[in-house]
Structure formats: structure tokens, C-alpha cells
Amino acid sequence: MTQEQPQAPGGASPQERLRALLHAAVEPIQPSPQAYELIRERVARRARWRAPLLAAAGVAAVVLVALAIVALLPSGQATTVEPPPVTAPSQPSAPGSPGQTTGGDGPDRPSGTATAPGRTGTSLPLTGSASPPASDDPTGPTPATPSASRTDGHSPPGRGADVDGDGQNDQVRVTGGAVEVTFAAGSTARAELPGAASPSGAWSGFDADSDGRAELIVQTATTSGMSSFTLLRYAGPGRLDVVPDGGAELRLQAGPGAGFRCLSGGGLEIVRGVTTDGGQNYSVTRLAVELTAAGLARAPGSPSVSQLTAAEAAPLFLADCAGLR
Amino acid sequence: MPARSDAARSAVARDADAALTALYAEHYRSLVRLAALLLDDVGLCEEVVQDAYIRVHAAWGRLQDRDKALAYLRQTVVNLARSTLRRRLVALKHAPKPMPNAASAEEGAYSLVERAAVVQALRELPRRQREAVVLRYYADMSEADAAAVMGCSVGSVKAYTSRGLAALSSKLEDLR
Numbered sequence: 001m002t003q004e005q006p007q008a009p010g011g012a013s014p015q016e017r018l019r020a021l022l023h024a025a026v027e028p029i030q031p032s033p034q035a036y037e038l039i040r041e042r043v044a045r046r047a048r049w050r051a052p053l054l055a056a057a058g059v060a061a062v063v064l065v066a067l068a069i070v071a072l073l074p075s076g077q078a079t080t081v082e083p084p085p086v087t088a089p090s091q092p093s094a095p096g097s098p099g100q101t102t103g104g105d106g107p108d109r110p111s112g113t114a115t116a117p118g119r120t121g122t123s124l125p126l127t128g129s130a131s132p133p134a135s136d137d138p139t140g141p142t143p144a145t146p147s148a149s150r151t152d153g154h155s156p157p158g159r160g161a162d163v164d165g166d167g168q169n170d171q172v173r174v175t176g177g178a179v180e181v182t183f184a185a186g187s188t189a190r191a192e193l194p195g196a197a198s199p200s201g202a203w204s205g206f207d208a209d210s211d212g213r214a215e216l217i218v219q220t221a222t223t224s225g226m227s228s229f230t231l232l233r234y235a236g237p238g239r240l241d242v243v244p245d246g247g248a249e250l251r252l253q254a255g256p257g258a259g260f261r262c263l264s265g266g267g268l269e270i271v272r273g274v275t276t277d278g279g280q281n282y283s284v285t286r287l288a289v290e291l292t293a294a295g296l297a298r299a300p301g302s303p304s305v306s307q308l309t310a311a312e313a314a315p316l317f318l319a320d321c322a323g324l325r
Numbered sequence: 326m327p328a329r330s331d332a333a334r335s336a337v338a339r340d341a342d343a344a345l346t347a348l349y350a351e352h353y354r355s356l357v358r359l360a361a362l363l364l365d366d367v368g369l370c371e372e373v374v375q376d377a378y379i380r381v382h383a384a385w386g387r388l389q390d391r392d393k394a395l396a397y398l399r400q401t402v403v404n405l406a407r408s409t410l411r412r413r414l415v416a417l418k419h420a421p422k423p424m425p426n427a428a429s430a431e432e433g434a435y436s437l438v439e440r441a442a443v444v445q446a447l448r449e450l451p452r453r454q455r456e457a458v459v460l461r462y463y464a465d466m467s468e469a470d471a472a473a474v475m476g477c478s479v480g481s482v483k484a485y486t487s488r489g490l491a492a493l494s495s496k497l498e499d500l501r
Contacts, residue, residue: 014490014500015462018443021499022463025441026358032371036349039378043345046379 161205163189163234165213174201174218179232181216181240189240191232193220204324208233209291210266215243217252217262217321226255229319231296246296250289254319257282260289261320267291267299271316273308282313334386341385344394345378352395353378355464356402362459363406365413365448367438373409377401399464400474403456410452446496453477454489461486 012020032038160169168184174193181189205214208231216232229252231243245251250270252260259271267290273282284306288299308316353374360370381388381398388394438444447455453475460471461482472482494500 014494017500018458018490018493019462019465021443021497022362022459025443026361026438026463028438029354029358029361029367029370031354031357035353035371035375036346039345039349039375039382042375042379043382046383 161214161216162212163205163214163216163240164237165211165234172203172205172216174203179203179216179218179240187238189234189238191240191242193218193230194242194245195220202324204322206262206322208262208266208268215291216240217319217324219319219324222255224255226253226258227319228253229260229324231291233291243291244295246289249287250296250298252296252319254317257317259317259319261316261318262322263288268296268321273313273317275310279310282308282310284308284313284316286316337386341382344385344391345382348381348394348398349378352398356398359399359459359464360402360406361438362444362447362463363403363456364409367444369409373405374402376405396470396473399460399466403460403474407452442497443493446493449496450489450492453481454485454492457482457485458489458493 160171162168163170163172163181164183164185166184170184171182173180173182178190178192183189202219204217206217207213208215213234215234218230218232219227220230221228231252232240233243235241252268252270254260257273257275261269261271263269267288270287270289271284272287273284275282285303286306287303288301289296290299291297356374356377357370360373361367364370364373377398380401381394384397385391385394388397447458450458456475457471460466460474461468464471466474468479468482468486471486472479475482477485490500
């Protein structure tokens with residue numbers, strides 16, 4: 001069955017003889033006469049399909065990228081709808097912060113006790129320094145603080161703020177040293193409050209960084225008339241993070257010689273007052289603060305300093321944020 | 326990478342068409358024969374070579390050195406032949422056994438090639454030895470060029486060629 005091989009010239013090397021054998025073996029093969037037309041036809045067919053395929057692949061890539069972006073973003077980020085302020089009927093909304101409130105703790109407090117003495121014109125015998133007094137003086141009029149808030153460490157369920165920015169109020173509950181948020185979508189998030197075994201339960205929702213989501217300002221403790229607050233913010237599905245303390249200068253406190261207020265355009269203003277004449281007059285410093293990814297930070301610009309009488313300064317030594325006072 | 330203008334694309338397409346025609350006229354026949362020596366089924370050699378031409382045409386705009394188009398074409402033929410062999414091996418594993426009275430292979434040029442002793446001996450060589458022998462002694466490529474096409478070192482080509490030649494010599498009286 002083996003084809004007779006042509007003989008290589010005698011005396012040639014094995015390599016030369018192999019070369020001759022290989023050439024002779026494939027010599028009968030003649031290409032198809034239509035080969036060139038076949039190649040041309042396949043090239044043309046490939047070119048016809050290439051443009052639509054590339055276009056389709058491009059569209060598919062764009063769609064995939066868009067889907068990936070949508071999937072990676074926290075739900076509802078594109079929504080910037082702020083829910084209407086939630087205030088108790090007996091609790092007037094905070095002046096100077098319209099449209100920024102997304103919740104409040106009005107219902108937490110007994111009606112009528114949330115109004116600061118300073119707001120009613122009562123003069124304040126403030127102590128002589130920004131530091132809190134050595135002891136609480138229940139008889140003396142102190143600057144308005146969230147002292148009227150619940151002290152049982154629990155806030156009732158049912159009040160909300162749009163924590164995740166999806167346009168719907170989420171249920172916020174401060175309980176047992178932690179904040180729990182039940183989102184409208186059904187998921188929950190919990191964050192432990194730092195250094196607050198028994199928070200008062202007073203809290204407020206406020207969009208501090210104008211991202212469409214309400215940050216939570218929670219009162220954590222009151223010591224010697226000075227109330228401390230912790231800021232929490234939504235950090236993605238199921239996550240609620242405590243915003244790092246920005247240091248003593250940026251600490252959210254309200255009491256003798258200290259206060260803060262939420263600004264209508266976002267951000268906060270921290271107020272510190274120092275008296276050198278026994279509380280008759282105060283040198284009040286107002287520092288604008290913004291909420292950044294790293295936490296609270298000083299906003300650009302210099303703090304403003306003004307000399308105020310005790311009566312003028314008292315309304316500033318409050319936690320004036322979305323009905324938190 | 327800057328977008329290529331329509332005029333530039335048209336120029337590349339015209340260039341590729343002209344190159345395709347020239348490469349076909351000059352090398353198609355020898356490449357089909359080269360593929361016939363590399364494949365187990367001679368009937369597939371034209372298909373493999375046509376695929377190689379189409380790929381070179383499609384990649385013409387990306388070829389950095391167009392003087393090496395023939396080398397690229399040869400390399401594509403070798404690569405496609407390898408792929409075809411792999412596919413055929415898988416297919417053969419799952420193919421039903423032929424009937425005892427199955428028709429013989431088609432007559433004509435291909436069957437002549439199939440029956441050549443040297444072709445049958447080549448098919449018994451390991452793939453790389455077969456490639457080295459064919460590239461060196463049929464395509465008359467240097468060891469360096471064969472190494473480039475096979476994707477191995479020159480030393481490996483030397484070893485494959487030497488072993489392949491020895492194996493063929495033991496099978497073919499003409500080489501002794």
C-alpha cells in the first residue's frame with residue numbers, strides 16, 4: 001500500500017534525502033482553484049459581521065459597567081429627596097435650620113421643657129469658664145441642654161429619619177448604649193455608642209454633609225451640665241458608623257460655655273465661650289465645621305470671635321440641631 | 326491610543342487586500358503542503374491555511390514588520406495545525422469505531438499523500454519532533470526561524486530535529 005518513493009540522488013546526506021522525500025510526498029497536492037475566492041468571501045463576511053459585533057460588544061460593555069456601578073453604589077444614593085421634618089406638635093421646629101431636619105426627638109421629651117431659658121429671655125448666670133462647673137446645680141439656671149430628653153436610656157420606636165437617603169424615613173432607636181436603625185427596605189444596622197453606657201436617648205437626624213442622607217446626632221452623656229453628642233452616619237447597606245471625634249475643639253457638646261448648631265446649608269457651627277469677668281460677658285468663638293469622609297473637620301475660613309453679654313451668649317450654648325435642644 | 330481615521334483604515338484595508346493577494350499567489354501552495362505534513366488529515370490542510378490567511382488579513386493593521394508577514398503566516402499555520410490536531414484527538418476519543426466494510430479514503434491526490442511512507446512515518450513522531458523536521462527539511466527554515474515559529478529555543482529545535490531524524494531513519498530505508 002505504500003507509495004513508491006522517488007530515489008534521492010546517490011550519496012546525498014540523510015537530511016537531503018529526507019528533504020527530497022518530503023517534497024515528493026506532498027507534490028501531488030494541488031490547491032483548490034476556488035481557494036482564493038473562498039478566502040476573499042470569508043474575509044468579506046468577517047468584515048460584514050465585525051462592525052455590528054464590535055458595536056454590540058461596546059454597548060454590552062457600557063451596560064455592564066453601568067450595572068456594576070449601580071450594584072456597587074449603596075441603595076438609593078441617587079435619591080436626594082429629604083423627608084419632611086418630623087417634629088412633635090408641641091415642639092416648634094428649630095429656627096435657622098429649615099429644611100435640614102430629618103427627624104427629631106421632640107416626642108422624647110416632656111412638652112414644655114425643651115425650651116431653653118435663654119430662648120425665653122432668662123438671664124444666665126454662666127460660670128466663668130468654658131469648662132463645665134464642678135457640679136450640677138439644679139437650682140441655678142443652666143444653659144439649655146438636652147436635659148429634657150429621656151433618661152431611661154431608650155427612645156421609643158416609631159420615629160424616623162432618612163438615614164440611607166432612599167426618600168423614606170427609617171426607624172431609629174437608641175437603646176442600651178447603641179443606635180439601631182431599621183431601614184424602610186427591611187434591613188437593619190446597629191452601632192455602639194462610644195463611652196456611653198446609658199445614653200439619654202435624645203437624638204436628631206440632620207443631613208450634615210448634604211449627601212441626601214441624614215446623619216444621626218445622639219446625646220450620649222451629660223456630666224456636670226455638659227452634654228456630649230455623637231455623630232453617626234450611614235456607611236452602606238447594613239452599616240452605621242460612628243463619625244470619629246474631631247478632638248476637643250470639634251467635640252459636639254452643649255452646656256456652660258459650649259454649644260453647636262446645625263446650619264441650614266449643611267455643616268455645623270461649634271460655639272465656645274469664655275468669660276473672664278465671672279459670667280457677665282463672654283468671648284464667643286464660632287467655628288464652622290464640615291463633615292468629611294474622615295470625620296468632622298474645620299471648614300475653610302477663620303472662626304469668628306465676638307464679645308457678648310451672658311444674655312446674648314446663652315442661646316448659643318445649646319445643641320441647636322433639628323429640634324435636639 | 327488615538328482613534329484611527331476612516332482614511333487610514335481604508336488605506337490599511339487596501340494594503341491588507343493587496344498583501345493577501347500577493348501572499349496567496351506566492352505561498353499558498355507551499356503552505357498547504359506544509360500543513361499536510363503537520364496534520365493527521367490531509368483533507369483539512371486547505372481549511373487550516375485559509376484560516377491562517379484570514380487571520381493575517383485581519384491582523385494586518387497591527388503587524389509591526391510587514392516584511393515578516395510570511396513568517397507570521399507560517400506561524401499561524403503551525404498554531405492552527407496544532408489546534409486542529411488537538412481537536413481531532415478529542416473527537417477520535419469519542420468517535421464510534423468504523424464499520425469493517427467502511428469505504429476507503431478518498432482517492433486522488435490526498436490519498437496518495439496519505440499513503441506515502443514518509444508521511445506515515447512522520448505521523449508516528451511526537452508533535453514537536455514532527456514540526457521541527459517539517460520546518461527544517463520541508464520549509465527549509467533555519468533553526469532560529471523554526472524556533473521562533475515553534476515557540477521554543479534553538480537548542481530545543483536541534484534536539485527535536487535530531488531525534489526526529491533518527492526516528493525516521495529507523496523507519497524509512499531511504500534514509501539509512
